Amino acid sequence: MGEVNVKTLKQKDRTFWEQTYVTEFIKGLGVTMKHFFTNLSPNKEDRDTRTVEYPDEPRDYPDRYRGRHRLMVRDDGQVRCVACMCCSTICPADCIHIEAAEHDDPSIEKYPETFVIDQLRCIACGMCVEACPCDAIRMDSGVHVSAFEDREESFHDRETLMDLGGQSMAEQGGDHIPSPN
Amino acid sequence: MPNWLAIILFLLVVLGAATGVISGAVWSAGFLPAMPGWLIILLKIGIIVFGFVMLVASLMTLVGDRKQSAKIQNRIGPNRATFFGQSLGGLPHFIADGIKMLFKEDIVPNGAHRTFHMVAPALIFIPALLGFSVIPFMDEYCSTGAPMVTPNYPFELCPNGEWLNYFQVIDLNSGMLFAFAIASIEVYGATIAGWAANNKYSLLGGMRSAAQMISYEVSLGLSLAGLLLIWGTLDLNEMVRLQGKLFAGWIPLWGIVIQPVAFFLFFLVGMAETKRPPFDQPEGESEIVAGYFTEYSSMKFAVIQLAEYVATVFLATLTAVFFLGGWQVPFLFADGFHFGGIGAQPDIALPYAVVIAMRIVAMLFKVLVVVWLQFMMRWTYPSFRYDQVMTMGWKIVLPLSLANFFVTAFIVLII
Ligand code: SF4
Ligand code: SF4
Numbered sequence: 001m002g003e004v005n006v007k008t009l010k011q012k013d014r015t016f017w018e019q020t021y022v023t024e025f026i027k028g029l030g031v032t033m034k035h036f037f038t039n040l041s042p043n044k045e046d047r048d049t050r051t052v053e054y055p056d057e058p059r060d061y062p063d064r065y066r067g068r069h070r071l072m073v074r075d076d077g078q079v080r081c082v083a084c085m086c087c088s089t090i091c092p093a094d095c096i097h098i099e100a101a102e103h104d105d106p107s108i109e110k111y112p113e114t115f116v117i118d119q120l121r122c123i124a125c126g127m128c129v130e131a132c133p134c135d136a137i138r139m140d141s142g143v144h145v146s147a148f149e150d151r152e153e154s155f156h157d158r159e160t161l162m163d164l165g166g167q168s169m170a171e172q173g174g175d176h177i178p179s180p181n
Numbered sequence: 182m183p184n185w186l187a188i189i190l191f192l193l194v195v196l197g198a199a200t201g202v203i204s205g206a207v208w209s210a211g212f213l214p215a216m217p218g219w220l221i222i223l224l225k226i227g228i229i230v231f232g233f234v235m236l237v238a239s240l241m242t243l244v245g246d247r248k249q250s251a252k253i254q255n256r257i258g259p260n261r262a263t264f265f266g267q268s269l270g271g272l273p274h275f276i277a278d279g280i281k282m283l284f285k286e287d288i289v290p291n292g293a294h295r296t297f298h299m300v301a302p303a304l305i306f307i308p309a310l311l312g313f314s315v316i317p318f319m320d321e322y323c324s325t326g327a328p329m330v331t332p333n334y335p336f337e338l339c340p341n342g343e344w345l346n347y348f349q350v351i352d353l354n355s356g357m358l359f360a361f362a363i364a365s366i367e368v369y370g371a372t373i374a375g376w377a378a379n380n381k382y383s384l385l386g387g388m389r390s391a392a393q394m395i396s397y398e399v400s401l402g403l404s405l406a407g408l409l410l411i412w413g414t415l416d417l418n419e420m421v422r423l424q425g426k427l428f429a430g431w432i433p434l435w436g437i438v439i440q441p442v443a444f445f446l447f448f449l450v451g452m453a454e455t456k457r458p459p460f461d462q463p464e465g466e467s468e469i470v471a472g473y474f475t476e477y478s479s480m481k482f483a484v485i486q487l488a489e490y491v492a493t494v495f496l497a498t499l500t501a502v503f504f505l506g507g508w509q510v511p512f513l514f515a516d517g518f519h520f521g522g523i524g525a526q527p528d529i530a531l532p533y534a535v536v537i538a539m540r541i542v543a544m545l546f547k548v549l550v551v552v553w554l555q556f557m558m559r560w561t562y563p564s565f566r567y568d569q570v571m572t573m574g575w576k577i578v579l580p581l582s583l584a585n586f587f588v589t590a591f592i593v594l595i596i
């Protein structure tokens with residue numbers, strides 16, 4: 001039989017006043033009173049409440065929040081996507097539908113004629129963003145997908161996606177680069 | 182609807198109601214002397230019961246229970262029910278609650294005693310309201326409108342007139358006995374409600390409430406015995422008047438000043454009597470569902486709930502009357518403020534009507550403060566275990582109130 005190490009913890013004895021509960025009751029009341037009066041303050045900043053009254057007050061999303069997709073644009077306003085199908089291939093929910101068409105510029109080759117994301121199927125995994133070789137699709141719009149009244153509304157087409165789009169810092173492929181000035 | 186329009190509309194409604202009440206009061210004040218006695222009594226009952234008790238009790242379901250707890254727990258509380266788009270601090274919720282209760286199905290469980298099941302909520306509710314009939318909300322009214330204050334304070338003169346009892350439903354000279362007798366009848370309602378529902382949980386809750394209320398009633402009365410010795414009267418209005426006396430000209434001799442121990446005991450026992458946490462054993466949410474009203478639904482449930490809130494207001498009112506000077510404002514007498522003892526002329530002279538208004542407001546304010554404090558305690562402390570409740574009632578509070586009684590008796594004997 002091995003030695004069993006027993007550590008005896010000595011419990012702190014209650015003092016007389018603790019035993020009568022009187023002081024402890026008053027202390028407890030003090031705590032709740034503090035909260036009560038802090039939260040009564042007319043100045044919202046001084047209150048302790050963490051509740052965000054969501055639909056009435058906007059909620060700040062974190063920087064890396066995966067919101068609505070957006071399609072980035074080139075500096076001449078065309079869609080940046082080259083219809084390589086990487087995103088629609090990797091999409092686990094299979095919700096990106098792309099129909100490619102030939103681009104006038106031979107150095108760009110393809111562009112998406114149709115680009116539809118079914119937001120009802122999208123699971124917001126962000127894989128499409130990771131897969132895209134030319135920073136054409138992003139989810140950093142900071143806008144959440146709103147509720148739909150109709151299934152049709154959940155199909156975000158190319159124009160809808162481009163409305164949120166901006167220019168990328170990444171290098172832009174193709175010769176179709178207009179001179180900066 | 183734009184916000185400002187809703188706010189203006191709400192203000193108009195409130196103002197309209199206020200003008201209605203005030204002009205009604207002024208109108209009836211003009212006719213008061215000409216009115217038959219029963220009409221005056223009906224008026225008093227209406228104003229006290231509907232204008233104060235029911236209003237405070239139903240507001241407490243929202244403001245006390247939900248808003249106050251929310252503030253304590255760093256929440257916001259209900260604010261989704263709106264009045265023309267304005268949440269108004271959640272106030273419309275209590276109206277919404279009432280309407281919801283009215284439309285719910287009223288279920289009587291199989292095997293319940295139908296009559297008792299139906300009567301029990303009323304048996305709880307009616308005594309709770311009846312107690313208010315002896316509460317003085319202001320001193321007696323001097324019919325000529327100019328009472329004379331004598332240096333011998335509780336003794337006041339009403340030259341060429343008589344004292345009229347306008348601010349108390351009945352002027353009983355044994356008001357305190359009546360109040361306690363009525364308060365203890367409530368236990369029948371709770372017990373019958375528990376028994377009639379044919380549910381084991383309800384029965385347990387009913388038994389618990391009977392045991393708890395009866396044990397604490399003993400101390401409730403005994404904690405006040407000291408005050409009775411000192412004041413020598415059972416008349417509630419007389420008690421409040423006696424609390425207007427000044428010690429050394431500056432310290433008002435309120436019940437809390439002359440009997441601090443009794444105040445704490447009474448407050449504690451009062452909380453136990455109202456069956457609110459930390460003494461919520463008859464409801465015992467974690468063990469016996471909702472105790473004696475487990476099987477109640479719809480408006481019957483609402484009435485039982487409301488009765489508990491009314492009981493809270495009643496205990497708060499009694500606390501205010503016995504210990505916090507009732508309608509007394511410190512140093513305020515019928516003709517104005519007298520600082521440092523009652524002189525021939527008041528230091529700040531006030532018209533009689535202003536004094537009356539100040540006194541009524543003081544009374545209501547004290548009641549609300551005590552109610553607020555009870556709710557603070559309710560949201561602060563964890564519930565006692567059932568045996569702890571009983572131990573505390575019989576082994577701590579009862580001996581303490583007896584000791585307080587004996588010490589007071591001894592002192593009264595010496596002085
Ligand atoms: S976020 Fe995920 S599910 Fe949504 S479109 Fe992109 S890859 Fe598909
Ligand atoms: S968005 Fe990116 S990954 Fe998807 S098709 Fe266009 S270029 Fe390829």
